[in-house]
Amino acid sequence: MTRIVELRRGLLEKNDELAGKLRAAYGEAGVHVANWVSAPGTGKTALLEALLRCARNRGLAVAALVGDCATDNDAQRLGRSGAAVRQIVTDGMCHLEADLVGRHLDGWDLTALDLLVVENVGNLVCPTAFDLGEELRVVLLSVTEGEDKPVKYPQLFHSSDLVVITKTDIAQAVEWDRAAAYDAIRAVNPDVEVVETSARKGTGINALLNLHLAAPAAHPVPR
Amino acid sequence: MHELSVAHALVETVTSAVAANDGEPGRVREVHLRVGELSGVVPDALFFCYDIATMGTALEGSALVVERVPVAGRCDMCGVDAAVNGAVRFVCPICGGPLGALSGGRELEISHVVLDDAPVAVTS
Secondary structure (H helix, E strand, O other): EEEEEEEEEOOOOOEEEEEEEEHHHHHHHHEEEEEEEHHHHHHHHHHHHHHHHHHHHHOOOEEEEEEEEEOOOOHHHHHHOOOEEEEEEEOOOOOOOOOHHHHEEEEEEEHHEEEEEEOOOOOOOOOHHHHOOOOOEEEEEEEOOOOOOHHOHHHHEEEOOEEEOOHHHOOOOOOOOOHHHHHHHHHHHHOEEEOOEEOOOOOHHHHHHHHHHHOOOOOOOOO | OOOHHHHHHHHHHHHHHHHHHOOOOOOOEEEHHHEEEOOOOOOEEEEEHHHHOOOOOOOOOOOEEEEEEEEEEEEOOOOOEEEEEEOOOOEEEOOOOOOEEEEOOOOEEEEEEEEOOOOOOOOO
């Protein structure tokens, strides 16, 4: 005999549940948490280095979890800023999941932190579907990448709370078209905040940090 | 290519849901999904992973049926409910205003499964 069983269940229910638990724990601890997503080579790590340094100078306690398919190069590099940093090696997996993030928080006192940045694996597609419990999803776009990237990867840009333009110090040299880039961003996410930065020159780092600290305590809707 | 992770999650969710429903998984014949254009999941890649992920589970040999859900939302300016074709520019097709809260397109859910019950043992 054949029968139909209605399920109406989220496919990534387990990840969403774990992300919800993380979000509650972050809210309770009073720590701001951001999930940074970009293509490889956008300059996430250099910008994070600058952000961590800036935060320390302002007397803030910050920590970072950095995801990569292999090596702990990024954690070593970021550790030099003096912040608490842990590497998540995904062994080839193209995105981070809530479970991986949760397991790497073991032993960290979240209540002692002001800000935790989770640097996702460099990828503009796969991280979209996986909620990590963050309150702020940040997508980074460098001036060397082509201004139409937001419309080429609308899922990710649409689901983000903040767009960060990186490497603006070389914008002129690569003939970056600011208006075209903003048009493409607005087409998929009309109200999103955009901040322009240069890790090398230190431009926009304070503003970026302020935006991270101004985010609401817990994101209202899981994606 | 995160569809393999998605396929494993699917197997886990269906297996536990079916077991919780009647205690006996029986044989899963079809799994029906609703996949939004904005979900970040590509059906073709999911089909590709499905046979591997279901091997040796209660879902082995079952068919995966995917319903694509277009991006849809309400226009902030003219109040029209609109579906966005091509899912690239989230603007109202009538007045060109930005679409506010989206009502569809992010779905990634298992709508239902079709089961073949295990034959009932007849005792005389």
